[in-house]
Amino acid sequence: MKIEPKIRGFICTTAHPAGCRQNVKNQIDYVKRQEKTDGPQRVLVIGCSTGYGLASRIACAFSCGAGTLGVMFEKPASGTRTATAGWYNTAAFEEFAAADGLYAETINGDAFSAEIKRQTVERIRAGMGQVDCIIYSLAAPRRTLADGTTVSSVLKTTGGVFTNKTIDLKTGAVLEATVPAATEQEIADTVKVMGGEDWMDWIRTLKEAGVLADHVVTAAYSYIGPELTHPIYLNGSIGRAKQDLYETSRKISENFPGVKAYLSVNKALVTQSSAAIPVVPLYISLLYRVMKEKGLHEGCIEQMYRLCHDRLFQETPPADAEGRIRLDDWEMRPDVQAEVARRWAEICTENVNELADIDGYWQDFYQMFGFRLDGVDYSADADPAAAIPSMAR
Numbered sequence: 001m002k003i004e005p006k007i008r009g010f011i012c013t014t015a016h017p018a019g020c021r022q023n024v025k026n027q028i029d030y031v032k033r034q035e036k037t038d039g040p041q042r043v044l045v046i047g048c049s050t051g052y053g054l055a056s057r058i059a060c061a062f063s064c065g066a067g068t069l070g071v072m073f074e075k076p077a078s079g080t081r082t083a084t085a086g087w088y089n090t091a092a093f094e095e096f097a098a099a100d101g102l103y104a105e106t107i108n109g110d111a112f113s114a115e116i117k118r119q120t121v122e123r124i125r126a127g128m129g130q131v132d133c134i135i136y137s138l139a140a141p142r143r144t145l146a147d148g149t150t151v152s153s154v155l156k157t158t159g160g161v162f163t164n165k166t167i168d169l170k171t172g173a174v175l176e177a178t179v180p181a182a183t184e185q186e187i188a189d190t191v192k193v194m195g196g197e198d199w200m201d202w203i204r205t206l207k208e209a210g211v212l213a214d215h216v217v218t219a220a221y222s223y224i225g226p227e228l229t230h231p232i233y234l235n236g237s238i239g240r241a242k243q244d245l246y247e248t249s250r251k252i253s254e255n256f257p258g259v260k261a262y263l264s265v266n267k268a269l270v271t272q273s274s275a276a277i278p279v280v281p282l283y284i285s286l287l288y289r290v291m292k293e294k295g296l297h298e299g300c301i302e303q304m305y306r307l308c309h310d311r312l313f314q315e316t317p318p319a320d321a322e323g324r325i326r327l328d329d330w331e332m333r334p335d336v337q338a339e340v341a342r343r344w345a346e347i348c349t350e351n352v353n354e355l356a357d358i359d360g361y362w363q364d365f366y367q368m369f370g371f372r373l374d375g376v377d378y379s380a381d382a383d384p385a386a387a388i389p390s391m392a393r
């Protein structure tokens with residue numbers, strides 16, 4: 001069948017297998033063109049199928065030569081319904097890893113659950129023995145707790161109502177978005193979902209099972225951003241969860257000798273998760289334009305290669321005063337932010353295409369789902385059923 005993009009709100013409900021494969025291949029090719037990294041050899045990536053987690057897996061595998069076990073929450077194709085992009089990405093990743101003789105296996109299920117943690121331990125024992133690096137890159141809208149109740153994360157402020165510019169990506173109109181304040185319960189729930197508790201549970205489970213190597217590095221990802229996004233991000237409900245994630249990095253390092261835990265503050269990029277945040281997509285389109293003009297633009301793979309090669313696997317990773325790894329260093333450069341702020345003040349529906357990189361935003365958006373990639377024949381019939389090798393065995 002021919003597979004076309006079907007956009008609903010801020011997601012695309014279809015994905016193209018050949019396009020996702022190309023997208024993964026492009027990222028692998030990028031890493032292969034860079035200098036190799038002396039890094040871990042047995043890596044667990046939690047949230048391995050899209051965005052920063054997929055790029056981390058690619059960087060560890062193809063720059064460090066690591067075997068990887070991935071955990072993800074994706075859907076296979078059913079009938080004429082395509083699989084999710086993360087499913088196709090993972091099928092392609094395993095294919096390319098095998099071609100280079102790299103161990104790669106994947107577990108599909110709810111990473112928050114005890115059952116998936118148990119399966120992961122078993123799979124590590126059988127495949128790699130132990131792990132020496134754990135990347136925690138989950139971005140989830142909800143979490144089912146051990147007692148069966150489900151809590152959801154919200155993208156709201158923690159102060160008062162916040163109004164700022166946003167873009168209606170469908171029409172290209174610049175509008176005002178009003179973001180309500182989260183209740184105390186909503187903040188607590190967001191911290192449950194996106195905070196550090198589950199990261200800590202993973203480390204404890206792996207330690208108790210004896211599958212952590214003597215020296216382990218673990219990282220989770222965060223965002224800070226400029227003042228204009230602070231009410232919705234840094235000081236919003238998600239920011240509270242990220243603060244908790246940061247505190248968890250300190251606790252993990254303190255409580256588990258031999259484990260070094262880091263929070264890496266990454267650049268704002270188009271991913272399935274960031275597209276859902278009000279105000280942020282307009283900021284990202286402005287940022288892309290400014291950073292491209294200055295020759296500073298990076299995507300997930302450039303960021304994650306830098307994380308592997310220049311930061312995380314150094315004896316003492318370069319970090320800020322609070323011990324956080326900063327990959328948002330170029331995004332936060334004063335000249336970049338001054339230009340973004342200048343344009344932000346001026347931007348409106350009439351000049352949005354001049355001041356911001358709306359085309360670049362859409363390009364990344366479509367490419368996340370395997371569309372609009374060079375080298376893919378979209379007029380050819382595509383088979384939506386793609387098997388992930390390690391799950392088909």
Ligand code: NAD
Pocket residue numbers: 046047048049050051052053054071072073074086109110111112137138139140141221222223265266267268269270271272273274
């Ligand atoms: P993403 O949506 O592309 O990836 C999320 C991953 O989590 C996917 O692999 C998905 O399968 C997996 N996942 C979700 N729920 C799961 C569950 N219950 N069980 C198992 N796997 C599950 O998101 P992303 O933007 O790459 O975000 C990853 C991390 O990076 C998040 O912590 C996010 O806050 C952070 N971050 C993102 C940005 C950005 O601009 N996108 C910037 C800085 C930091």
